[in-house]
Amino acid sequence: AQSVTQLGSHVSVSEGALVLLRCNYSSSVPPYLFWYVQYPNQGLQLLLKYTSAATLVKGINGFEAEFKKSETSFHLTKPSAHMSDAAEYFCAVSARTTGNQFYFGTGTSLTVIP
Amino acid sequence: GAVVSQHPSRVICKSGTSVKIECRSLDFQATTMFWYRQFPKQSLMLMATSNEGSKATYEQGVEKDKFLINHASLTLSTLTVTSAHPEDSSFYICSAIGLAGVTQETQYFGPGTRLLVL
Numbered sequence: 001a002q003s004v005t006q007l008g009s010h011v012s013v014s015e016g017a018l019v020l021l022r023c024n025y026s027s028s029v030p031p032y033l034f035w036y037v038q039y040p041n042q043g044l045q046l047l048l049k050y051t052s053a054a055t056l057v058k059g060i061n062g063f064e065a066e067f068k069k070s071e072t073s074f075h076l077t078k079p080s081a082h083m084s085d086a087a088e089y090f091c092a093v094s095a096r097t098t099g100n101q102f103y104f105g106t107g108t109s110l111t112v113i114p
Numbered sequence: 115g116a117v118v119s120q121h122p123s124r125v126i127c128k129s130g131t132s133v134k135i136e137c138r139s140l141d142f143q144a145t146t147m148f149w150y151r152q153f154p155k156q157s158l159m160l161m162a163t164s165n166e167g168s169k170a171t172y173e174q175g176v177e178k179d180k181f182l183i184n185h186a187s188l189t190l191s192t193l194t195v196t197s198a199h200p201e202d203s204s205f206y207i208c209s210a211i212g213l214a215g216v217t218q219e220t221q222y223f224g225p226g227t228r229l230l231v232l
Contacts, residue, residue, distance in 0.1 A: 101160065
């Protein structure tokens with residue numbers, strides 16, 4: 001079984017500051033891990049994904065995440081927050097099976113303070 | 115690449131009527147499509163999983179006779195909310211997983227459909 005825990009339902013950072021959104025997963029098999037962003041009244045946009053090999057994954061909009069098996073974590077970071085980063089962020093895990101179900105975290109709302 | 119569309123983006127209907135929402139994968143073939151429901155300020159709730167040419171698999175607590183899902187082709191799935199009631203008002207989002215390549219392991223999401231039942 002797979003599950004995801006996102007610590008912190010709300011995170012506020014100043015513009016230009018480091019963004020750190022936490023995600024811990026539980027999986028009985030090697031997982032695929034994903035981060036998605038959702039802007040108000042829109043669908044989810046894929047930021048980045050971990051599927052194999054490289055544990056440091058770079059995504060769009062300057063975001064990156066590191067897969068740490070020992071810590072069962074996949075935290076999302078961005079060195080310098082921009083006002084446009086304000087959104088809802090979801091971490092998701094799936095088993096390494098084509099077409100398999102995703103399990104989403106409860107989401108983290110990021111606020112960027114000017 | 116990997117674009118998913120939904121139509122309509124917003125719909126308002128009267129209680130007791132049926133509403134159909136379309137989900138299309140525009141540039142890839144989708145073996146599996148998922149339908150989610152999202153309440154304000156909450157995460158996504160998986161309603162059902164559909165595979166092309168077969169019956170959808172519904173999550174526990176989701177009424178299959180109320181939320182009819184058809185996945186008639188590798189690029190189109192539809193969700194019909196039958197005899198809609200105000201409590202069905204919500205944001206419905208679909209996603210799709212493809213046959214090969216980068217679309218094979220990743221769910222790509224549509225922009226969502228806002229349903230308001232009066």
